Amino acid sequence: MxxxxxxxxxxxxxxxxxxxxxxxxxxxxxxxxxxxxxxxxxxxxxxYGIGIKELWEIDPAKHQQGKIVHTVGWPMDSKTYGGSFLYHLEGNQVVVGFVIGLDYQNPHLSPFDEFQRFKTHPAIRPIFENGRRIAYGARAISExxxxxxxxxxxxxxxxxxxxxxxxxxxxxxxxxxxxxxxxxxxxxxxxxxxxxxxxxxxxxxxxxxxxxxxxxxxxxxxxxxxxxxxxxxxxxxxxxxxxxxxxxxxxxxxxxxxDQMKKASECAKIAYPKPDGKVSFDKLSSVFISNTNHEENQPAHLKLKDESVPVAVNLPLYDAPEQRYCPAGVYEIVRDDAKDGEEGANPRLQINAQNCVHCKTCDIKDPTQNINWVVPEGGGGPNYPNM
Ligand code: SF4
CATH class of the missing domain: 3.50.50.60 (FAD/NAD(P)-binding domain)
Structure with missing residues (x-):
């Protein structure tokens, strides 16, 4: 039969x-x-703005439940819109975050690194010294x-x-x-x-x-x-x-x-301090505590409308800004091995989609609107239990 x-x-x-x-x-x-x-x-x-946020458990001696602090400006220049928020919650916990207007002009700017630098300010750093970072997240907001x-x-x-x-x-x-x-x-x-x-x-x-x-x-x-x-x-x-x-x-x-972003050649590069692992951190250790998870072997949920644009347009004109505006290290320009101290050849964009914290910044800020964020398979993404 x-x-x-x-x-x-x-x-x-x-x-x-x-x-x-x-x-x-x-x-x-x-x-x-x-x-x-x-x-x-x-x-x-x-x-839009991108908001980046961390949850900390701090030294009880420094905790003042109910205290709220807002700042504007530093560490960004006066042309860039943004500022911080810092809330002392209960149980010695503090939420700290930074919002940056996504109409910023300098393609060398990294919202993540601005936030990390903010925590090194002499008035802010002592709050977090000897504390423990518990969670990390990022999300665009409509402004x-x-x-x-x-x-x-x-x-x-x-x-x-x-x-x-x-x-x-x-x-x-x-x-x-x-x-x-x-x-x-x-x-x-x-x-x-x-x-x-x-x-x-x-x-x-x-x-x-x-x-x-x-x-x-x-x-x-x-x-x-x-x-x-x-x-x-x-x-x-x-x-x-x-x-x-x-x-x-x-x-x-x-x-x-x-369309507010200027050419990389017209803007000053920004030298961000290296993370100290105490109050400032790198992107990958931050993504780790966002509890981000995506089902393996699925098609990337960051779709390029034109695969050639990242290297043909974004790299020469804007120094590949997706490497910096993404707060999760999803986008990387990789090259062949460098020889004789020269930059490696054959640059290409690698998309580490499994790191994506679903902030939507790439969908908004890509200068040619070439990136389309679509819903990943399997309901994956960051898991913010207490943010
Ligand atoms: S890939 Fe896009 S949506 Fe995902 S974290 Fe990076 S900027 Fe945000």
């Missing part, structure tokens, strides 16, 4: 009248929706605010939370706005499902009447006010916030991040 033909598993698909997309910053499905439904036609480009909010509904779905860009930048906080947008989206979708129609247009109207819209309106000029540098940004932010109460008769525009 002939054996039955091999069966292929049935392709599974999910069908819903309405889908609420809540993918967080730079959602990969949301990116497709933006194009398919032209959702960004009437808003400014989204602008565009009100001007960059896309159309929020389309036939069959709506966008909520940071995939739409509801973060309040000066507060570095978006959980409350994400929750509010989710509640309003749910109400609009339930009302739609009870009747006719395919698009929950009432959602955007409800948002505009909510405290969320008022809150984002008041801070809309803070982030773009820093386009001309730290000092002017501080002055403009002060005028907008303290003199005008967020009701300035103007609204500054946002710009996209990937």
């Amino acid at each position: 002939a054996s039955p033909p091999p069966t292929t598993p049935p392709a599974s698909s999910l069908h819903a009248r309405q889908t609420i997309f809540a993918e967080g910053c730079r959602g990969s499905l949301t990116k497709i929706l933006f194009e398919r439904f032209n959702l960004r036609a009437d808003c400014d480009p989204q602008t 565009g605010g009100l001007q960059s909010i896309p159309k929020l509904s389309f036939p069959g779905g709506v966008l909520v939370g940071d995939t739409a860009g509801f973060l309040n930048v000066p507060k570095i906080k978006g959980s409350h706005t994400a929750m509010k947008s989710g509640m309003l989206a749910a109400e609009a979708v339930v009302a739609l499902l009870a009747g006719e129609g395919r698009e929950a247009v009432a959602y955007a109207g409800a948002l505009r009447k909510s405290w969320l819209w008022d809150e984002l309106y008041k801070v809309r000029n803070i982030r773009p006010g820093f386009h001309k540098g730290l000092w002017l940004g501080m002055v403009l932010g002060g005028i907008d916030t303290y003199l005008l109460g967020g009701k300035a008769p103007w609204t500054f525009k946002n710009h996209s991040d990937h």
